[in-house]
Amino acid sequence: MIIRLQNLLSVVMLSGVFSLLSAGMFVTLDAVDVAFTEAAVGAGLTTILFLGALALTGSAEKAPRQRSPLPLIVMAVLAAILIYGVIGLPPFGSADAPAHRYVMPEYISGTQTQIGIPNIVSAVLASYRGFDTLGETGVIFTAGIGVILLLRRRLAPRVSPPEDDAG
Amino acid sequence: MKHHIILRIGAKLLIPLIMLLALYVQFHGDYGPGGGFQAGVIFASAFILYGLVFGLGELRRVAPLPILMKLMAAGWLIYIGTGYLGLALGGMYLDYNILSSDPVAGQHLGIFLIELAVGITVASTMLAIYQCFNAHQSGEMTENE
The missing domain is CATH 1.20.5 (Single alpha-helices involved in coiled-coils or other helix-helix interfaces)
Incomplete structure (x- = not known):
């Protein structure tokens, strides 16, 4: 498992791989449109643009002059807040999650009658x-x-x- | 780029197919997955492949930055204009129902225009950003034929 990398080229490659894997994850969740966008933009184009940016800036991260614990603390607190937020989410696939209750039924029925397209x-x-x-x-x-x-x-x-x- | 014949022929074979896929994703987005955003990115990636294989100078000859900038603005203006068209025909902003006598046909037309606008803006913006990020190589790459 890779925790930290100084070589930015590897970081770009890994983020491309991560993006492609998340595209696969979106396909298994039946979110084909999102998967499509993730594969085209995240895995494809962003990687190329990052490589172009690396050619401008150089591909090795400079070693920091002094190590400060502050970023680690900030990230740990942020992670704790996000995990706390995830606990409060409705269970996966639950039909009465707020996202499925208010306008969504209207969109699903209205797309057929008002707009007339399948997607x-x-x-x-x-x-x-x-x-x-x-x-x-x-x-x-x-x-x-x-x-x-x-x-x-x-x-x-x-x-x-x-x-x-x-x- | 006089060498690399496999790369050059391979790219020449692939580029039309990528463009065709982009057009399919663009105009079939109402029926299957896809839409203007994805189509724009795929269309731009066909040009980027051309730029990678034949050099940035060649890419800038095919897709010059001034034209890309006009296309970026044009796509955005088509979007805004479609919104105002709804206003002008007596509806609300971005209201497609009145674009045609039949509301459903109006929706089809509106979505078609919007997706087209998004596709044009996304494709030209991505190409412009790619060209700017790789500008440093143009010196070596222009005269490599």
Whole structure:
């Protein structure tokens, strides 16, 4: 079992593997749309983008100048809070979990009559929760603009004279 | 990239298939798993494979950053515009029921437009981010034909 790694390349590879495994987990939970997204975005594209970022920053983590116990304490407290929160969740697959009670029955029956498409996930995503998806698309757009603004300068000078360094 | 003939031929065989899969995921998302988000990522990954094999310079010739930036904005605007179209036709923002005389057909049209908008924005944004992150290699990679 690997607890800590200094080689960031291995960290990226492991996170890709983890992502692919969680995609498999989502398939066994019948969440095919989520599994699809996880496999395409998490295992595929994010790994490639991380590798690109590593090429910019270098692939070995610098050794910290002094070891402080503070991050460990923060993480332990956070883990305790999260585990405490998990205890309060309704049992897995329970039909009267809050997520299944309020709007969900309406979505499930309404998708057939109001929207007329078989994939309920698409109906919720694009129609019932259209505002959410509008915001998500905005987040992606903003992320792209941010990266372009920060890193475009590296790209720009080499675009204009491609013939100059032909030799 | 004069060598690596297996890589080049393999990529050339795979890229059209990846694009076809992306289009399938995009337009079949109402019926099976998938949708604009996944399709955009898969479509971008076809271009990224092209960039990995043939070099970033070649990728930037095929998908120049200025065009990607326009596409990013275009997808976002199609989404917002679909919302305003609902307003203009007398409904609420992002209300698809009135896009067509039949509410169910209107929903189909609305979801189609929204997924298309998401797909365009996601694909172009991912490609733009990929190009920016790998910009440092373009010096060596452009003239490698």
